[in-house]
Amino acid sequence: MNDLSSPQLIDRFGRKVDYLRISITDRCDFRCVYCMAEDMTFLPRAQILTLEEIYTLAEAFAQLGVKKIRITGGEPLVRHGVLDLLRDIGAISSLKELVLTTNGSKLTEMAAALKQAKVKRLNISLDTLDAVKFRAITRTGDLSQVLAGIDAAKEAGFERLKINAVILKNRNHHEVCELVQFAVDKEIDISFIEEMPLGVVSAHNRAEAYYPSHLIKADLAQRFALLSSISKTGGPSDYFNVIGTNTRVGFISPHSSNFCSSCNRVRLTVEGRLLLCLGNEHSVDLKQVIRANPGDMAYLKQVIVNAMQHKPEKHEFNLHEQPVILRYMNATGG
Numbered sequence: 628m629n630d631l632s633s634p635q636l637i638d639r640f641g642r643k644v645d646y647l648r649i650s651i652t653d654r655c656d657f658r659c660v661y662c663m664a665e666d667m668t669f670l671p672r673a674q675i676l677t678l679e680e681i682y683t684l685a686e687a688f689a690q691l692g693v694k695k696i697r698i699t700g701g702e703p704l705v706r707h708g709v710l711d712l713l714r715d716i717g718a719i720s721s722l723k724e725l726v727l728t729t730n731g732s733k734l735t736e737m738a739a740a741l742k743q744a745k746v747k748r749l750n751i752s753l754d755t756l757d758a759v760k761f762r763a764i765t766r767t768g769d770l771s772q773v774l775a776g777i778d779a780a781k782e783a784g785f786e787r788l789k790i791n792a793v794i795l796k797n798r799n800h801h802e803v804c805e806l807v808q809f810a811v812d813k814e815i816d817i818s819f820i821e822e823m824p825l826g827v828v829s830a831h832n833r834a835e836a837y838y839p840s841h842l843i844k845a846d847l848a849q850r851f852a853l854l855s856s857i858s859k860t861g862g863p864s865d866y867f868n869v870i871g872t873n874t875r876v877g878f879i880s881p882h883s884s885n886f887c888s889s890c891n892r893v894r895l896t897v898e899g900r901l902l903l904c905l906g907n908e909h910s911v912d913l914k915q916v917i918r919a920n921p922g923d924m925a926y927l928k929q930v931i932v933n934a935m936q937h938k939p940e941k942h943e944f945n946l947h948e949q950p951v952i953l954r955y956m957n958a959t960g961g
Contacts, residue, residue, distance in 0.1 A: 634690060634691055634692045635692035636688075636691050636693070636893075636932065636935050638935045638936065638938040639935070639936050639938070640938075640940055642888075642889070643692075644692075644693070644891055644892060644893055644935060644938075645692055645693050645694045645695065645891055646693065646694070646695045646697070646893075647685070647688045647693045647695070647697070647892065647893060648696075648697045648699055648895070649685065649697070649698055649699065649894075649895045650700060650701065650894070650895065650896050651676075651678075651699070651703050651709065651897065652675070652700045652702070652703060652705060652706040652897055653669050653670050653700070653701045653897045654669050654700070654702065654705055654706070655700055655701040655705065656702055656705055656730070656767065656768075657702065657730050657732070657765040657767050657768045658765065658766035658767050659730075659754075659793075660763075660764055660766065661764075661793050661795070661822050670898065674898055675898060676895075676897065676898070676914055678708050678711070678712045680899065680914065680917055680918075681712060682716060683917060683924075683927075684917070684927075685719065686719060686924075687924060687927050687928050687931060688931065689719045690928060691928055691931060691932065693722075694721070694723040694724065695722075695723060695724040695725075696716060696724070696725055696726070697726045697727065697728060697750075698712075698713065698725070698726070698727045698728070698746075699728045700897075701897070702729060702732065703727060703728070703729060704729055704732075704733040704737055705733070710737070710740050710741070710744055713725065713744040713745075713746060714743075714744045714745070717744050717745030718745070724747050724748070725744075725745055725746050725747060726746065726747055726748040726750070727748075727750070728749075728751075728752070728791070729749060729750070729752070729776075730751070730752045730768065730773065731752065731753065731772070731773035731776035731777060731780075732768065732769075732772055732773060732776065733776070734751070734775075734776030735772070735776050735779045738779040738782070738785075739782075739783045741783070741785075742783040742785060746785070747785065748785055748786050749780055749785055749788050749789070750789050750790075750818075751773070751777055751788065751789070751790055751791065752790075752792075753773060753777075753790045753791070753792060753806070754795075754799050755802055755806075756770070756802065756805055756806065756809060757770075757802070758770040760798070760799060761773075764798070764799070777790075777813065777815075781813065781815070787815070788813075788815040788816070789815060789816040789817060789818060789877070790806065790810055790817040791817075791818050791820060792806055792817065792818070792819050793820045793821075793822055794822075794838045794843060795836040795838060796838040800838045800842075800843070800846075801846075803819065803843050803846050803847060804846060804847060804849070804850045804851070807847060807850075807851060807869065807874070807876060808850075810874045811869060811872045811874045814872075814873045814874065816866075816874055816875045816876070816877065817874065817875075817876055817877070818876070818878065818879055819840065819843050819876070819879070820879040821837065821879065821880050822836065839880070840865075840878040840879075843878065844878070847876065851869050851870075851876075852869070852870040852871070853867035853868065853869060853870070853876060854867060855867055855868075856868045856875060863879050864877030864878065864879050865877060865878045865880070887904075887940065887941035890904075890938075895913065899912060899913050900912055900913070900914070901913050901931065901934055903934065903935075903938040903939065904938060904939050904941075909937050909938065909939055911930065911931075913927070913930070913931070916930050
């Protein structure tokens with residue numbers, strides 16, 4: 628078992644965990660059909676981590692060898708005080724990368740401040756370039772606002788920008804070429820994501836909406852030449868270079884190409900649960916640990932180290948059954 632004399636997190640399958648995703652809020656100004664119910668009930672403030680607790684946990688993980696932290700939500704930029712939190716985490720000297728996932732709705736007003744807070748890269752959710760479909764998928768979103776946010780992020784000069792697109796059959800699967808062309812024109816990256824079966828959704832049948840990565844690649848091959856890339860960003864994307872451009876296309880394929888053998892990440896939910904696998908409920912309540920033992924960093928780190936022994940080997944997703952994982956993506960961290 629790993630101990631505190633060696634600042635790294637190793638699970639029982641020999642995988643090194645050096646990437647932490649932190650959900651700082653379950654709230655969002657969108658209601659995307661694959662992420663949450665339309666009439667979501669959000670958590671009361673007392674049940675979620677304070678900003679100070681989030682920073683303490685980020686610092687503990689950094690001391691244990693985590694080099695990359697991604698801030699997620701819900702929509703992280705709706706959390707009051709988020710810029711102060713990002714500045715504090717960005718100042719952790721051992722951290723190599725602070726990155727953020729956003730729906731883009733707040734970027735026109737916040738992109739420059741995010742860059743100043745040492746956020747290196749942004750992932751921006753964009754599933755369609757059709758304004759009517761965008762409103763249908765997000766239920767509340769304004770496409771023009773997100774497109775303006777992407778332009779603001781480009782102007783701010785982040786190290787890299789990437790679009791994330793969840794592809795659903797007969798809803799937006801025929802737009803994959805247009806989305807890649809948009810990324811090429813903007814000189815940014817794009818990843819296509821197979822829908823994760825988290826929470827019970829009513830807007831569509833997940834098995835019928837499933838559109839695997841290999842079909843997306845076949846669609847793209849009609850218009851683009853893709854060359855497999857050796858570049859990695861520490862996440863699950865399998866990247867390809869679009870020949871003749873500066874754009875990379877990534878594929879996140881939890882169903883068709885299980886990536887668990889190389890998993891290097893854990894998640895901290897908005898409630899303070901250390902989630903050891905996206906597709907399993909194995910977790911440790913770190914909120915309880917820090918509230919019961921205030922200021923005891925050594926004990927907190929030992930709990931985190933011990934938790935690695937409970938990280939499962941892989942997830943088990945089944946599109947044809949009701950999800951075993953009832954938590955929604957907005958509470959898990961997108």
